[in-house]
Amino acid sequence: MKYSYPYPRPALAVDAVVFGFADEDVCGLFIERALEPFKGRWALPGGFVRPGETPEAAARRELGEEGGIQQEIYLEQLYTFGDPERHPGDWVVSVAYYALVRKDRFNVKPGSDAKDAQWFSLKKRPALAFDHGRIVDTALQRLRSKVHYQPIGFELLPEQFTYAELQQLYEAILGEALDKRNFRKKFDSLGILREVGVVPTGKRPATTYEFDRKKYQQMQRRGFHFEV
Amino acid sequence: MKYSYPYPRPALAVDAVVFGFADEDVCGLFIERALEPFKGRWALPGGFVRPGETPEAAARRELGEEGGIQQEIYLEQLYTFGDPERHPGDWVVSVAYYALVRKDRFNVKPGSDAKDAQWFSLKKRPALAFDHGRIVDTALQRLRSKVHYQPIGFELLPEQFTYAELQQLYEAILGEALDKRNFRKKFDSLGILREVGVVPTGKRPATTYEFDRKKYQQMQRRGFHFEV
């Protein structure tokens, strides 16, 4: 190799915070480590980046291998954690990602490096291995701020949803109650939801909507920008 | 080392986009490479992360060594670039940062790995080595969006500044003309500027202001959030 750097190198890992939503609650997917260090502790799905691979590809691969998440999902780079003390006994730098998935679309299952894979409500998540707790906090912050100016909430909902569900999602992410009428007014005026049907709820049936991605992209090109 | 990962590892680098402001123009600090690869090409200041060092510390160290920037400066992690093809002949992953500095406070000077260090207007910057052009674009995007909701513009101005300068800065970053009266009204109403004096301009003297950091932090704690 020409120009190669001869000094010690870190191992490069990726870790992903996978967010889901169900029962009016935001949750995260964690795996139980089958290997040292932190064997038996809950941790983020992740692993090492292989030669020739981009970190994002590594993150997607690991989500498939470790969490049973193979489909196309929303995945975004979050932050790179490089404290030399973050991994006991080795120098491991981790590029962290966060993912938004529709929980119902996935059968989470542990892969070879994991004893178990489970969703946890983020309100009562277990203590995590390494600095993964901090990574989750960072991801939550990012989600909370991003949800205001990008229509990423829909990545967490089923294709079709009611206004009640959409509002519960926003309330769960933002951690505050919102006014039903103002919330509806807001999204109605954005014009990015398409009515697609009606669904029984036990009492009065509710109208269901879809996020109109194409229309949103058109509007975006015309200078529109989403804000909630 | 316990648990160490035996497979090939990337070299870990940091690169920094250093922004400055002068003459109604945003500029960036680039260095001319003294070594292969891309010897003689302009590039971002940066270098390899050493064992025991955090990436941020490495970035600060390199800015001192390569660009003559030793003082405390605003520095924020931007994005990690990990395309395996980004560096010819080796696997080098780079954690990119961006910095905001008061141009007048620094005597930029090239370090040992650089033939030269120079400020360039970002409108007419040279073609850069590696993927550094993309890194600059990413940093500019980040700066442009962040300037709306965080008072980081002040990091680019001298301690004391006039409304004309402040407005020129925002116009340069955002790339659009702003209305003088509305601009003033906005910042006046925020209440984060402190009048500190008067400066001759050749014609009618202008009032100078300082960013009142303490007041801003107080207000922030009370739930205030900056927005322009």
Added chain:
DNA sequence: CCAATAGTGTCTCTAAGACAGTATGTT
């Protein structure tokens, strides 16, 4: 007809944005 959830309209107030002339200094 009762219970439960879905859905709706108005008012107030703040702030964004468009817009043009006066004030104060220098030469």
Added chain:
DNA sequence: AACATACTGTCTTAGAGACACTATTGG
């Protein structure tokens, strides 16, 4: 006196936020 730059105020309009009742269905 002329010129250049600093500085100022009003109107219109859009939207955020507070607020409470009606509609529709199942049991």
